[in-house]
Every structure is written in structure tokens, then in C-alpha cells.
Amino acid sequence: MLTSPAPVHRARTLADALAWRATHPHATVLAGGTDLMVFLELGSANPTSVLDLWGCTELRGISEDGRTLGALTTWTDMVRHPALPVALRDCARTVGAPQIQNRGTIGGNIVNASPAGDSLPMWLVTDATFELASVRGVRQVPASAFWLGYRKTALAPDELLVRVHLHPHAGDRLHYRKVGTRLAQAISKVVLGGRLRIEGGIVTEARVALGSVAPTPIRAHHVEAALLGKPVDPAAAAAVADDIAPIDDIRSTAAYRRTVSANVIRAWLEGEAAA
Amino acid sequence: MTIGIGIPRADGAAKVTGRALYVDDLRPEGCLYGATVRSERAHATVLAITLDPSYDWTGITLVTARDIPGRNLVALITEDQPALADGVVRHVTEPIALVAAPTRDRALEAVKHVQVTYGDLPYNLDPEAAEGHPVAIYGTDNVFKRIAIDKGAAAGTVAGIVHEGTYRLGLQEQLYIEPQGMIASPREDGGMTVIGSMQCPYYVHKALKALLGHDRLNAVQAATGGGFGGKEDYPSMVAAHAALLALKTGKPVKLIYRRDEDLRATTKRHPAIFRIRSVVAPDGRLLEWTASTIFDGGAYNTLTPVVLSRGILHLTGPYRCENVHLSGVAVATHTPPNGAFRGFGAPQAMWAVERHMDRIARGIGVDPLVLRRLNLLRDGDTTASGGVLTDTGGFAVLDAALAAAEAPLPPITRHPGAGTNHARGRGLAMVFHGCGFTGNGEAYIKGKVGLELRGSRVTILTASTDIGQGTETIFPQIVAAELGVPLEWVDMAPHDTDLVPDSGPTVASRTTMVVGGVAQKAARKLREALQAETGLATGDIATLLAARTSSAPLRVEHQYIDDGSVQWNPDTYQGDAYPTYGWSCAIVDLDVDRDTGEVLYRRFISATDVGRAINPVLAAGQLEGGALQALGWATSEEVVLDARGCMRNDRLTNYIIPTAADAPEMVTLLIEIPFAGGPFGAKGIGEIPMDGPAAAVAQAIEAATGAVLDNLPMTPERVLGAM
Incomplete structure (x- = not known):
């Protein structure tokens, strides 16, 4: 049995949550709990108080057009939503296992800011914006400006992530690849998101993002630049060497991550070139 | 008859409904x-x-x-x-x-x-530096046990085509679900x-x-x-x-224990290094086989000498050769002691042997399958220790597995987020596994089983435990069959040393084959006791029970009797190393992702000589569970130690065992070549599924990509590096 002496505030509305948050900026925020419970068991989280958002049902679910996702949207919600791009639904299906998918939330994944977070490259390549709220008001922060360093985000102490907004072009030629330690219950060694706009056979927009290869999820700007202005060129994958800074850790090696990052980008581009 | 039918496990309902009481309950x-x-x-x-x-x-x-x-x-x-x-x-x-x-x-x-x-x-973590290391851990030379077996002509005197190879493997954690x-x-x-x-x-x-x-x-x-x-x-x-x-x-x-504590502190499979030198004829016939090994026992002896013993005795694989030289040493290092793990030294040996057979096949340009068939042991052949083989099942399991492999592969499962740049390969491994204790172990242990009759209920008294493998189901099947009574009449006493006799440990694929055999003989004694009590000659239990005038409980006990069928000299390592052997052929079909080195299992076929399947469903369960454990050993399970020899990846999130999603379709064939010394012909099957899969996977990766891997585990990092 896992016990924590920390008092828990169970918010039922966003207004309640924000008001409580304003006076408890050091409280640990609980959404689905699939990370927090592990941290508690490991002893790496010792919350003094907990803000439980799970009851804020207004933060859960995906709009009918698939453009707006509440922060408490679970992976299962994503898997089942017909308007979401297939690559995003695939991404949700690679998180943990069905039990985790039923409970884990996109908001938790984004705010925990693990470099290995399965969904994070996808928010980068879809040009998503994160809606952050506090009693002071609401602001929109692009995904590309949200992860500031290892497990550091742009959230102010009194702010909560409330919604994710996808760009209208999010579903165009969107690609997701996860290289994990196994086929379920796996933390990624390399995770790739990609998106291309191709007009008249020429790449006019490229988004490439990776996880687990740097302290934060990152855009592969060198690869993106190498892709623009010409037909899809799989050789652009080699430029990823200048974009990433992988390390040796308990799950894999820097060398493997370098090779595999280039390989999975090339494999994606070869598929796009042949399409 | 209650033999050969897959009745539901006796403890199954309590376990799936949560009523079974584990110690923490x-x-x-x-x-x-x-x-x-x-x-x-x-x-x-x-x-x-x-x-x-x-x-x-x-x-x-x-x-x-x-x-x-x-x-x-x-x-x-x-x-x-x-x-x-x-x-x-x-x-x-x-x-x-x-x-x-x-x-x-x-x-x-x-x-x-x-x-x-x-x-x-000062301390030493390196088994190759342990023997004679200036820092003594055990004795004066850090050697727990040294074994040598020689057969035929002196080493190095046989002419032919020589291959030499070195094969390594690391720790593996048992990963029982309950700490x-x-x-x-x-x-x-x-x-x-x-x-x-x-x-x-x-x-x-x-x-x-x-x-x-x-x-x-x-x-x-x-x-x-x-x-x-x-x-x-x-x-x-x-x-x-x-x-x-x-x-x-x-x-x-x-x-x-907490999970992380359990992973860091408790015993694991012994790491080992093998060096093999073979001499073959141009057609691939084995002429001389010289193999040596170092097993890392950790800081204390525990079961290490016995693990080394089984490792050495399996170090020819299931192959015939007239000139054999096997040697091994188990050494002490400043690491947590290593201990028993399904297969007990044999899987390590079989990995090295099968990899070396592939080396020979590659070297002389012979199909690995042809090489194995050419050299496979058969009835009447002698083992390295001079034991003469009977009941051999090598060819039967090989042919059965190959026939099953003719069937088309199951369709590819599309995994979200996975790649498609795959290379397909098939690999095969042949293994044998000594059933029961090594040598005269059974004669030394002399396991006992009691039976107690109350009314028409027969209770089996044994220290052989059910740890998931099915003892609580199989022993009643054996006793009910021997007595000719309904299964419902037979149950098991709690495994309490105050209540049950010492049946020997629940290890070494011996529970069904050896202790089950003792239970069968105890059942015969019970019948004889009833015949003596009633003065009737009939063997029919219902008749005997009806004729009983006493209502007092009737208790009999049988103890293992050494019938002399196993002749073994523990000092010279000569004779029958095991009462009998199980035989198994593993065929794996897999895809290797060329971009990542990931191995995706498609189908795993095994054909295993089980002697006689007392309960075919439980037998297949043992074989399939063991195979998946072996596939994990092959490609994902790696214990990462820090500079002090402490396990770093002490979590289920980073010690990577396969999940159901990683498991291939399994085709599990039970081949029955009865062993006269086992109950109804049964051989031990608990460990043999651990022996073959890793080598089959290595051969399949080689077939798919050309990558030759001689060390375990074959993680994506190592596969990609070797491609």
C-alpha cells in the first residue's frame, strides 16, 4: 500500500482549481497519476500538498473537430476519437499499456516534461499551442516555447495547462515512430514526430521533432532546413547529427540513439518519397 | 483414467479470483x-x-x-x-x-x-580475473568448484578442420511476480x-x-x-x-522485499564465459570437442558448484563425439551470490554449444540443420561422462518441429508507431536436458511421499510445492490414476514441515518425474495396505473400501529407492549423469528492424520430448512460459551493474522482460517417448524450454541480417552494431 501524508485538494471545477493553485504554488498537481504514483513509490516525489484535477471534467475530452484537447484527455480518449490524425492516435496507443492509457493524460505528459515523453514531439510537429490558465488570466504558448530545460517548463507557479490546440494543418502527412524497449510498457529510446507539406512535388514546410535525444523534446532544425525547397530527400536525415545531444543511460547508448535517430527519419522520408 | 487430460489446475480458481493467500495477505x-x-x-x-x-x-x-x-x-x-x-x-x-x-x-x-x-x-567484480586474484574471497584461490571430464583421445591429437570460438552471457533475473x-x-x-x-x-x-x-x-x-x-x-x-x-x-x-530490493539483493542466473575448440571432418562430423568455461558464483558458494556441474555435463549439447574434453571453474567475485534459475547452468552451456555449431556450419559451408542432424545423439550413444543413452528423442522432436514449420506464418501484427523496414529470418536450435538431480542425487536425497486415507478421501503428503508449475494438480492426477479412483477423492496436505515428509527440494525438473513417481509407488502401497487389512486380493479400491471395517485413518509412506539404474561416480564424473534426458527442438521466425536492430518475434515452434504429458495443458504452459522467459534472455533482459556491482536497472520499467505484446504465436508440440523410471512414462519438463530459444534467435538474426552475435543478450544496440 502506497501512502502519502500530504493533504489533497480535490478540485471539481477549473475555477476552484485555479483559485486553490494561486495560494498553493508548490502543491504537486495530480491528473491521471500514472507518473506521480511511480514517483511516490520511488521516493522521488515528496509532495507537501496535492491538487487533484481528476474531478475537473471540463478539462477532459476532445472537440468534435479534433482541434482542441482538454488537458485531462486520456490516451484512450485519443485512441477512440475519429477526427484525430491516425499518427496521433497511434502515438496514444504506444503509451504504457491499456490500463495506463485509461488513466494517463496528455496534460500530465506535457507538464511532466520528460525528454522521453511519448507524445511531446507530436505537439512540436503539429505546431500545437498550449493554453495556460491562472487566476490572472489565460495565455497561449506554442509547444516550441514550452519546454525550457530538463523537466523545466514555461508554466508559472500559479498556472495550469488547461487545453491543447492543434493547428488546422496538423493532420497533413503526419508521422509517428517510437523506438522503445519493448512493444508495451516501454519508455522510448528514440521517439520521432514528423510532418511535411508538399506542393508541386516540393517540400514547402517540414517539421521534425525527437524525444529521448536531448534534455527536452527538440525540433530537428537542421533536418527541416535540409528538406525545404526540393523533392523529399531521405539523405536529409543525416543532418540530425547536428540537432541532437543524446547520452548513455540505463536504457540505451548515445551511439545507438544517434544512429537510430537518423535511420528512423530516413525510413520515414523514404516512405514519403515513394508515396 | 486421469492421465493425459488437461484438467483445470486445482489452485486456479483461488488464484484468479484473489482468494489465494500469499504471504503479504x-x-x-x-x-x-x-x-x-x-x-x-x-x-x-x-x-x-x-x-x-x-x-x-x-x-x-x-x-x-x-x-x-x-x-x-x-x-x-x-x-x-x-x-x-x-x-x-x-x-x-x-x-x-x-x-x-x-x-x-x-x-x-x-x-x-x-x-x-x-x-x-579492495575488491574484484571480474570473473576472468578472479582465480588467483590477490584479494581472496573464497578459500585461497577464489575457486568454488573445478570440474574436468575427458573422453577418448588426448586433447589436440585429432586431425581435421578446427574452429574456435568464445561465447559470453551475463546475469538474468528470475522475476517471479511475487517478491x-x-x-x-x-x-x-x-x-x-x-x-x-x-x-x-x-x-x-x-x-x-x-x-x-x-x-x-x-x-x-x-x-x-x-x-x-x-x-x-x-x-x-x-x-x-x-x-x-x-x-x-x-x-x-x-x-x-520491495521489488527494487529484491532485484538488487537476490540471486540471479550465473554469468559465464565459454571457449570451444572443435575438430570436424569435411562433412561436419564432430571428431573432437574441447570446451572450457568460467562461471561467476558471486561472493558466496550457495548452489554454485551444482550449477557448474550441470553446465559442464551439458557442454557437448545433444551431439555425439568420441573425443571430448570439458572443463570448468566456478569462481568467487565481490558480487551478490548467483543461484538457481530455470535450467541451472544448462541454458548457458547450450547457448555456447549451439552458437559454436553455427560457427562450424558457417566455416565449412554446411546447412546448420544438416550439421545438427548429422551429429545428433541416438539410442546407444555414450555421453561425455560415458553414460549410455536410451529413450532418446532428438530425431523425433527435430522432425516434428520441422513439419510444423511448413505451415505459413501468421499474418504480421501491425504495431502502432513501429517501422516496416524488416528483414526476416528463421533459426533452429537442438537441445537436451538432464531430468532430475545430477548423478546419484536422488539416491542421496531419498525423497518421501506420504498418503493418508480418511473414509474415501486420500490426502497426499509431500514437501514438493506448487510454485505455478502445477504440482497441486498433477500429483492428484497421478495418485488417482494409480488407485483408479475419481480425482475428487484426492487432495494435497499443506506444505508444512510439521505435516509432510521431506520429498527433496522443488527443483531440477524432478517434481513430477521423481517425486510424482514416489507418489505413484505410495499409492501402490496404500492399495497393498488395504488388501492386507481386508484380506482381499482385489485391486479395486471401491471394493476394498467397502470391505473395510475400521474407520481409522490409514497412512502409508514411500521413500525413493535407488534401483541401481543410475550408475554415477561423483569423484571422477563418470557414468550416468542423469536418469534420463528431455529433448527439444526450437524454431523461431522473426523480423529484424533494419533501422533499429529491434527483434520482432513472429512465431515460436517447439517440439519437446516430455516422456508422457500427465496434464498436457499444464505441460504446454510450462513450455511456453519457459520459452518466453528464454526469448527475454535472448534479446532484452540485461542486468546493468554499477562500479560496486550493484544492479542499476532495479525496476520493471528498465529490466526489460517481454510483455504479452512481445510474445510470438507459439506452436507447442508434446512428443511422448516414455521414460520407464517416471510415473506413466513422464520426463521432467520444467527447465528444458529455457535451453534452446536464445540460440535459435541468434541463428535467425544471422539468417536475416548476416549479423553474428556470440554474446547474450542480443539487445537492439548490439544487433544494430553487428549489422
Whole structure:
């Protein structure tokens, strides 16, 4: 049995949550709990108080057009939503296992800011914006400006992530690849998101993002630049060497991550070139 | 007849509905919670154990080696391992002291406030540097055991085509789902009862007797969530600790390991290094086979000599050769002791042998399958130790597996987020596995089984435990079949050393084949006792029971009798190494992702000579579970040690066992070549599925990509590096 002496505030509305948050900026925020419970068991989280958002049902679910996702949207919600791009639904299906998918939330994944977070490259390549709220008001922060360093985000102490907004072009030629330690219950060694706009056979927009290869999820700007202005060129994958800074850790090696990052980008581009 | 049918497991309903009581489900009145203070050093003198003066020690009890009333050791083969370190620690995680507290949280917290002062000593983690290392761990030369077997012409005198290879593998964790755990409770007679997760109640009994200095004690098995060898000897340590805390506090004490503690501290599969030199004729016939090995035993002896023994005795693989030279040494390093794990040395040997057979095939340009068929052992052949083989099943399982492999592969499962740049390969491995104890082990152990008749109910009294493999189901099947009574008439007594005789340990693929055979003979004795009591000659149990005038319980016991069929000299390693052998062929179809080196299993076929399947469903379950455990060993399970020899990836999130999603479709063929010495012809099957899959996977990866891998595990990092 896992016990924590920390008092828990169970918010039922966003207004309640924000008001409580304003006076408890050091409280640990609980959404689905699939990370927090592990941290508690490991002893790496010792919350003094907990803000439980799970009851804020207004933060859960995906709009009918698939453009707006509440922060408490679970992976299962994503898997089942017909308007979401297939690559995003695939991404949700690679998180943990069905039990985790039923409970884990996109908001938790984004705010925990693990470099290995399965969904994070996808928010980068879809040009998503994160809606952050506090009693002071609401602001929109692009995904590309949200992860500031290892497990550091742009959230102010009194702010909560409330919604994710996808760009209208999010579903165009969107690609997701996860290289994990196994086929379920796996933390990624390399995770790739990609998106291309191709007009008249020429790449006019490229988004490439990776996880687990740097302290934060990152855009592969060198690869993106190498892709623009010409037909899809799989050789652009080699430029990823200048974009990433992988390390040796308990799950894999820097060398493997370098090779595999280039390989999975090339494999994606070869598929796009042949399409 | 209750043999050969897949009746549901006797313990199944209780386990799937949550009614089965594992040790952590038990809450004796007034129970305290224990926790263990462990060494943070690989080798050091313990200068002082002090209590943090700023911590509130109210209600907390500390136990050190000084509190041990009997002998400070975990009694097993030798007496080198202390229950609690006394003055010196020889591996990281070695137990130094114990605490008991009213709650588990307080016990875990208190452990952090026990301050150990160390005097650091030099240490060695490298098994290849261990023998004769200036820092002695065991004896004067750090050698636990040395074995050599020679057959035929002197080494190096046979002419032919020579191949040499080196093959390595690391630790593997058993990963039973239920961590180690025990409750010790003081008895009214001044003795001690321990109940917990264990394979071998009498091992625990023996260890406690030495530790406590008396035998007013009993060991009881609770429902046990898997063992795989990991609960063969280590529960003696956990029981010893719980008992010391219960003795000092006078209260029941529960000691349950956390998963990370269990992974760091408990025994694992022995790492090994093999060097093989073969001489073959141009057609591939084996002319000479010279193999040597080093097994890393860790800091204490535990079961290491026996593991090495089985490893050496399997180091020819299932192949015939007239000139054989096998040698091995098990050495001590400053690492947590390694112990029993499904296969017990044989999977290590089989990995090296099968990889070397592939090396030969590659070298002379012969199909690996043809090479194996050419050299496969058959009836009348002699093993390396000179034993003459009967009941061999090599060709039968090979042909059955190949026939099954003709069927088309199942369609590819599309995994979200996965790639499609795949190379397909198929690999095959042939193995044999000695069933039961090595050599004259059974004659030494002399296992016993009792039967007790009350009315028409027959209760089996045995120390052979069910750790998931099906003993509770199979023993009643055997006894009911022998007596010719309905299965419902037969049940099992609790595995409590106060109630059941010593049947020997639950290990070595011996439970069904050996102890099941003793149970069958006990059933014959029961019939004879009824015939004597009633004066009737009939063998029909219903008639005998009807004729009984006494209502008193009738109890019989049978003990294993050495019938001389196994001739073995433990000093020279000559003779019949095992009562019989199981045989198995593994064929794996897999895809290798060319971009990532990931291996995706498509289909796993095994054909295994089981002698006779008492319960085919349980038999297939053993074989399939063992195969998946072996596939994990092949490609994902790797124990990562830090500079002190401590396991770093001590979590289920980073020690990577396969999930259901990773498992291939399995085709499991039971081939029955009866063993006259087993009940209804049964051979042991618990371990053989561990032997072949890894080598089959290596061959398949080679077929798919050309990458040659001679070391385990074949992680994506290593596969990609070799491509």
C-alpha cells in the first residue's frame, strides 16, 4: 500500500482549481497519476500538498473537430476519437499499456516534461499551442516555447495547462515512430514526430521533432532546413547529427540513439518519397 | 483414467479470483514489520553499526549478528554465507542488520537511520580475473568448484578442420511476480513457525535449525507467486531474518522485499564465459570437442558448484563425439551470490554449444540443420561422462518441429508507431536436458511421499510445492490414476514441515518425474495396505473400501529407492549423469528492424520430448512460459551493474522482460517417448524450454541480417552494431 501524508485538494471545477493553485504554488498537481504514483513509490516525489484535477471534467475530452484537447484527455480518449490524425492516435496507443492509457493524460505528459515523453514531439510537429490558465488570466504558448530545460517548463507557479490546440494543418502527412524497449510498457529510446507539406512535388514546410535525444523534446532544425525547397530527400536525415545531444543511460547508448535517430527519419522520408 | 487430460489446475480458481493467500495477505495479530540494512560496499570491514541519535527509536528493534543464538550462516551446501555480515561485507546489498517496527513505513525509514561505518577493502567484480586474484574471497584461490571430464583421445591429437570460438552471457533475473517474503511467528513451545514464499520448505527448515540451534520449528509454504529457482535457496535467508526479528521481539514479524530490493539483493542466473575448440571432418562430423568455461558464483558458494556441474555435463549439447574434453571453474567475485534459475547452468552451456555449431556450419559451408542432424545423439550413444543413452528423442522432436514449420506464418501484427523496414529470418536450435538431480542425487536425497486415507478421501503428503508449475494438480492426477479412483477423492496436505515428509527440494525438473513417481509407488502401497487389512486380493479400491471395517485413518509412506539404474561416480564424473534426458527442438521466425536492430518475434515452434504429458495443458504452459522467459534472455533482459556491482536497472520499467505484446504465436508440440523410471512414462519438463530459444534467435538474426552475435543478450544496440 502506497501512502502519502500530504493533504489533497480535490478540485471539481477549473475555477476552484485555479483559485486553490494561486495560494498553493508548490502543491504537486495530480491528473491521471500514472507518473506521480511511480514517483511516490520511488521516493522521488515528496509532495507537501496535492491538487487533484481528476474531478475537473471540463478539462477532459476532445472537440468534435479534433482541434482542441482538454488537458485531462486520456490516451484512450485519443485512441477512440475519429477526427484525430491516425499518427496521433497511434502515438496514444504506444503509451504504457491499456490500463495506463485509461488513466494517463496528455496534460500530465506535457507538464511532466520528460525528454522521453511519448507524445511531446507530436505537439512540436503539429505546431500545437498550449493554453495556460491562472487566476490572472489565460495565455497561449506554442509547444516550441514550452519546454525550457530538463523537466523545466514555461508554466508559472500559479498556472495550469488547461487545453491543447492543434493547428488546422496538423493532420497533413503526419508521422509517428517510437523506438522503445519493448512493444508495451516501454519508455522510448528514440521517439520521432514528423510532418511535411508538399506542393508541386516540393517540400514547402517540414517539421521534425525527437524525444529521448536531448534534455527536452527538440525540433530537428537542421533536418527541416535540409528538406525545404526540393523533392523529399531521405539523405536529409543525416543532418540530425547536428540537432541532437543524446547520452548513455540505463536504457540505451548515445551511439545507438544517434544512429537510430537518423535511420528512423530516413525510413520515414523514404516512405514519403515513394508515396 | 486421469492421465493425459488437461484438467483445470486445482489452485486456479483461488488464484484468479484473489482468494489465494500469499504471504503479504496474511496479517497475524500484533504483527511487526521487518526491513534489512544492507551493505553499500562491495568489500569492506564493518567498523561500527550505530543508531542515528536524532531519530526516534521508540518501538523499533535492531538485530545484528550478535543476536543469533545458533550459528551465523545460511546452511546449504557449504557454510560460508553468514545470515548477517559479522565484521566484513563481501558484496553490495549483503545484509548487515535488521529492524522491526510497528509499520512497514517506519521499518523502511528506520533502516535509513542505521549508520554503518565501513573500512573499504579492495575488491574484484571480474570473473576472468578472479582465480588467483590477490584479494581472496573464497578459500585461497577464489575457486568454488573445478570440474574436468575427458573422453577418448588426448586433447589436440585429432586431425581435421578446427574452429574456435568464445561465447559470453551475463546475469538474468528470475522475476517471479511475487517478491520474496516471509512471516516468522514465535510458537508457544519456544519454537518458531515461518510461513512464506518458497520452493523448498525443508531447505528453510535446515537453515533455521542451524541458525536457531534447535528444531522446534516448522516451515510452511504460502501461495507462491513464481520461483524459477529464485526461491530455491534465497528464502532461507529471508526466513532467517524474519525469525531473528521474531525471536528478539517475541512477536510475529513480516518481512517482504520491495521489488527494487529484491532485484538488487537476490540471486540471479550465473554469468559465464565459454571457449570451444572443435575438430570436424569435411562433412561436419564432430571428431573432437574441447570446451572450457568460467562461471561467476558471486561472493558466496550457495548452489554454485551444482550449477557448474550441470553446465559442464551439458557442454557437448545433444551431439555425439568420441573425443571430448570439458572443463570448468566456478569462481568467487565481490558480487551478490548467483543461484538457481530455470535450467541451472544448462541454458548457458547450450547457448555456447549451439552458437559454436553455427560457427562450424558457417566455416565449412554446411546447412546448420544438416550439421545438427548429422551429429545428433541416438539410442546407444555414450555421453561425455560415458553414460549410455536410451529413450532418446532428438530425431523425433527435430522432425516434428520441422513439419510444423511448413505451415505459413501468421499474418504480421501491425504495431502502432513501429517501422516496416524488416528483414526476416528463421533459426533452429537442438537441445537436451538432464531430468532430475545430477548423478546419484536422488539416491542421496531419498525423497518421501506420504498418503493418508480418511473414509474415501486420500490426502497426499509431500514437501514438493506448487510454485505455478502445477504440482497441486498433477500429483492428484497421478495418485488417482494409480488407485483408479475419481480425482475428487484426492487432495494435497499443506506444505508444512510439521505435516509432510521431506520429498527433496522443488527443483531440477524432478517434481513430477521423481517425486510424482514416489507418489505413484505410495499409492501402490496404500492399495497393498488395504488388501492386507481386508484380506482381499482385489485391486479395486471401491471394493476394498467397502470391505473395510475400521474407520481409522490409514497412512502409508514411500521413500525413493535407488534401483541401481543410475550408475554415477561423483569423484571422477563418470557414468550416468542423469536418469534420463528431455529433448527439444526450437524454431523461431522473426523480423529484424533494419533501422533499429529491434527483434520482432513472429512465431515460436517447439517440439519437446516430455516422456508422457500427465496434464498436457499444464505441460504446454510450462513450455511456453519457459520459452518466453528464454526469448527475454535472448534479446532484452540485461542486468546493468554499477562500479560496486550493484544492479542499476532495479525496476520493471528498465529490466526489460517481454510483455504479452512481445510474445510470438507459439506452436507447442508434446512428443511422448516414455521414460520407464517416471510415473506413466513422464520426463521432467520444467527447465528444458529455457535451453534452446536464445540460440535459435541468434541463428535467425544471422539468417536475416548476416549479423553474428556470440554474446547474450542480443539487445537492439548490439544487433544494430553487428549489422
